[in-house]
Amino acid sequence: MAEINVLQAVHDALEEEMARDERVILLGEDIGVMGGVFHTTDGLLEKFGEARVIDTPLAEAAISGVAVGASMNGLRPVAEFQFADFLYSAVDQIISEAAKMRYRTNGVQGCPVVFRAPYGGGSHGGPYHSQNVEGLFLGVPGLKVVTPATPYDAKGLLKAAIRDEDPVIFLEHKKTYRLIKGEVPDGDYLVRIGEAEVKRPGKHLTVVTYGLMVHYCLEAAEIVAGEGIDVEVVDLRTIKPLDEETVLGSVKKTSKALIVYEDNLTGGAGAEVAALIGQHIFEDLDGPVTRLASPDIPSMPFATPMEEFAMLDTPKIVTAIRDLAAY
Amino acid sequence: MTIKPSVGKAPHKDLGLSQDNLLEIYRLMRLSRALSERGWLLQRGGKTAFMVTGEGHEAVQVASVCAMERGRDTFLPYYRDIGVAVAAGMTAKDVLLHFLGRAADGSTGGRQIPGHYFDPQLKIVSGSSVVATQIPHASGIALADKLRGEKAVTVCYFGDGAASKGDFHEGLNFAGVHRLPVIFICENNGYAISVPGRKQAAVKNLSVRARGYGFPGVTVDGNDVLAVYRAVRQAAKRARAGGGPTFIEAKTYRLTPHTSNDDPTRYRTKEELEQWQRRDPIERFKRYLSEWELLDKATDERIGQELSQAVNEATRFAEASPLPEPESALRHVYLEE
Numbered sequence: 001m002a003e004i005n006v007l008q009a010v011h012d013a014l015e016e017e018m019a020r021d022e023r024v025i026l027l028g029e030d031i032g033v034m035g036g037v038f039h040t041t042d043g044l045l046e047k048f049g050e051a052r053v054i055d056t057p058l059a060e061a062a063i064s065g066v067a068v069g070a071s072m073n074g075l076r077p078v079a080e081f082q083f084a085d086f087l088y089s090a091v092d093q094i095i096s097e098a099a100k101m102r103y104r105t106n107g108v109q110g111c112p113v114v115f116r117a118p119y120g121g122g123s124h125g126g127p128y129h130s131q132n133v134e135g136l137f138l139g140v141p142g143l144k145v146v147t148p149a150t151p152y153d154a155k156g157l158l159k160a161a162i163r164d165e166d167p168v169i170f171l172e173h174k175k176t177y178r179l180i181k182g183e184v185p186d187g188d189y190l191v192r193i194g195e196a197e198v199k200r201p202g203k204h205l206t207v208v209t210y211g212l213m214v215h216y217c218l219e220a221a222e223i224v225a226g227e228g229i230d231v232e233v234v235d236l237r238t239i240k241p242l243d244e245e246t247v248l249g250s251v252k253k254t255s256k257a258l259i260v261y262e263d264n265l266t267g268g269a270g271a272e273v274a275a276l277i278g279q280h281i282f283e284d285l286d287g288p289v290t291r292l293a294s295p296d297i298p299s300m301p302f303a304t305p306m307e308e309f310a311m312l313d314t315p316k317i318v319t320a321i322r323d324l325a326a327y
Numbered sequence: 328m329t330i331k332p333s334v335g336k337a338p339h340k341d342l343g344l345s346q347d348n349l350l351e352i353y354r355l356m357r358l359s360r361a362l363s364e365r366g367w368l369l370q371r372g373g374k375t376a377f378m379v380t381g382e383g384h385e386a387v388q389v390a391s392v393c394a395m396e397r398g399r400d401t402f403l404p405y406y407r408d409i410g411v412a413v414a415a416g417m418t419a420k421d422v423l424l425h426f427l428g429r430a431a432d433g434s435t436g437g438r439q440i441p442g443h444y445f446d447p448q449l450k451i452v453s454g455s456s457v458v459a460t461q462i463p464h465a466s467g468i469a470l471a472d473k474l475r476g477e478k479a480v481t482v483c484y485f486g487d488g489a490a491s492k493g494d495f496h497e498g499l500n501f502a503g504v505h506r507l508p509v510i511f512i513c514e515n516n517g518y519a520i521s522v523p524g525r526k527q528a529a530v531k532n533l534s535v536r537a538r539g540y541g542f543p544g545v546t547v548d549g550n551d552v553l554a555v556y557r558a559v560r561q562a563a564k565r566a567r568a569g570g571g572p573t574f575i576e577a578k579t580y581r582l583t584p585h586t587s588n589d590d591p592t593r594y595r596t597k598e599e600l601e602q603w604q605r606r607d608p609i610e611r612f613k614r615y616l617s618e619w620e621l622l623d624k625a626t627d628e629r630i631g632q633e634l635s636q637a638v639n640e641a642t643r644f645a646e647a648s649p650l651p652e653p654e655s656a657l658r659h660v661y662l663e664e
Contacts (some may be wrong), residue, residue, distance in 0.1 A: 008543055025474070047442065051474050052474070055502060056501070057497070057500055057504060058472070058611060059497040059500065059501070061463060061493055061494050061497045061498075062463050062466070062497035062498060062500070062501045064463075065460065065463025065464055065466070065467065065494060065497065065498060066461070066463050066464075066466050066467035066470060066498075066501055067467060068463070068464055068467060069463060069464030069465060069466060069467020069468045069469075069470070069471075070467035070468065070470050072452060072453075072464065072467070072472055073467070073468040073471035074475075075470075075471045075474070077467075081496060091464065092457060092460060092494070093460060093494075096455050096457045096460060097455060097457075097460050097464070100455065101453065102438050102659050102660065102661065102662065103438060103659050103660055104435055104438050104453060104455070105435060105445055105453045105659075106432075106435055106436025106437075106438060106659055107436075107659035107662075107663065108445070109445070109447065109453050110662060142660055142661070144661075165661075165662040166661045201438070227543075235376065242428075248569045305355050318487070
């Protein structure tokens with residue numbers, strides 16, 4: 001066991017998968033000599049050479065489209081996008097091509113590409129280095145969308161994504177990169193895509209969340225524990241496919257659900273989780289299914305007071321928990 | 328009209344093409360045309376809801392594939408490329424099953440509209456209907472071949488409309504940077520549906536763009552079988568020797584509507600169409616074969632009868648073949664365990 005941060009976990013997953021399978025290649029901007037803007041690919045160029053660690057032109061349609069082509073010809077490309085905000089330049093390739101490849105070929109042609117990108121707010125990135133893009137991809141059949149929160153999950157899920165036969169959007173919350181440290185076992189392990197995890201058991205109220213918010217929710221749960229509110233925190237880990245069983249099982253037990261997500265309120269993962277709960281376990285509920293999310297503004301503003309206002313934090317979550325617990 | 332035999336050394340001999348090679352190209356061009364004509368008939372007769380073909384493009388489509396090593400090289404057709412599909416090895420039955428959206432349609436299982444050819448055994452790559460997205464795919468496929476040290480070459484097809492898109496630029500630029508074994512073939516028929524070339528680009532020949540990507544670009548007469556063959560063979564040789572990509576612009580004309588939902592009389596004149604009908608690549612190649620005494624009337628008629636029989640039989644076969652099960656619409660979103 002070693003304690004590492006999320007950055008290191010991502011790096012190690014890439015390095016181990018490249019060593020294990022020579023079909024794995026990396027494509028992205030500044031991922032070679034520079035090791036990536038966040039250094040997730042540090043040292044990989046030296047270790048695996050420029051044929052497998054490819055510094056691409058600044059061209060997201062090429063990064064994604066070349067990755068799609070290479071995947072159809074036997075490789076396992078991991079395409080890095082410098083910021084999730086720039087995935088929009090690749091959306092045609094991701095949604096029209098990668099996501100539909102298996103379907104349009106009647107199951108014959110797979111498209112095993114991992115589209116990796118750092119996402120999320122709270123780092124003074126402004127409108128184009130802060131976005132939560134997961135809601136967009138949630139509605140695209142053919143894609144899987146993975147949003148780990150811890151080093152253990154990031155490493156195990158990234159390795160699983162690289163071995164997956166279908167395209168995966170792998171979103172790394174950039175604020176977790178250095179902030180979040182955790183134990184990771186030595187050697188190879190996988191975390192299955194599509195399985196949520198109860199990160200904190202509790203009996204009064206369920207908080208369903210993912211990404212950076214997992215940590216804020218855990219903090220909030222500790223704070224309200226002193227007031228006698230016992231919160232269960234469910235980390236979705238994968239938002240597509242959703243682990244319905246774990247979510248419904250938890251809410252059935254606690255009878256109250258608060259969904260906390262950093263994406264815009266409208267149309268995101270929270271809406272899906274709320275709809276699931278409402279439809280399947282309505283009679284078990286003892287309070288309104290509640291969503292706490294970022295406001296419906298185009299993206300995070302740069303100036304600190306506005307960003308802090310827009311971004312969720314532990315005190316906001318504490319308040320939402322108290323309100324729902326008191327219902 | 329009587330055809331006078333030509334004298335001297337025949338141009339095809341310089342290309343190492345035998346009579347059998349030439350007759351194969353001719354037969355495939357006619358098969359492509361016959362399938363297209365059948366496709367329109369089936370659509371107009373209500374047997375299928377949509378049709379898109381590439382009548383008039385047969386020379387560039389068929390001759391380019393025949394200049395490659397089939398079985399080794401990879402082809403990325405776009406929706407006009409029946410000629411590419413059949414030259415790469417798809418049969419009349421394969422095409423008719425696809426046109427009629429049958430369960431046994433090997434290209435898409437009835438999921439995509441006609442014109443989306445796919446067969447991994449024949450190294451025909453699946454494409455979408457989004458123009459130009461296949462161009463970066465071709466670079467990716469060639470990248471994988473190069474990484475493994477395989478001597479395969481990838482051929483990517485698209486129309487002049489695609490040359491205006493960002494994916495064209497990003498795909499060609501990437502191929503240039505990595506000197507990838509790929510040939511980009513633009514079937515320039517002068518129109519992106521209704522928008523003429525002069526409103527698409529401020530250059531006369533799109534092939535000049537290749538210079539900006541650091542590899543050769545050539546413009547050829549896309550209705551001239553031998554000109555296309557020569558250019559593609561040269562490009563393939565360069566690519567296989569590690570010399571990198573080539574951009575070939577083949578100028579041609581679409582003799583039929585863009586699709587079954589199009590009325591080209593709104594944007595093209597009758598005179599223009601008639602002018603190009605006189606340059607029909609199949610008739611032109613037939614004249615060449617006759618002039619060099621490679622095709623006599625009896626052989627030509629026999630080829631016509633064989634193709635007609637094959638297409639009729641394929642139509643009957645496809646029409647009798649079951650449609651997909653309704654619930655199969657839910658399958659193959661992800662790999663099935």
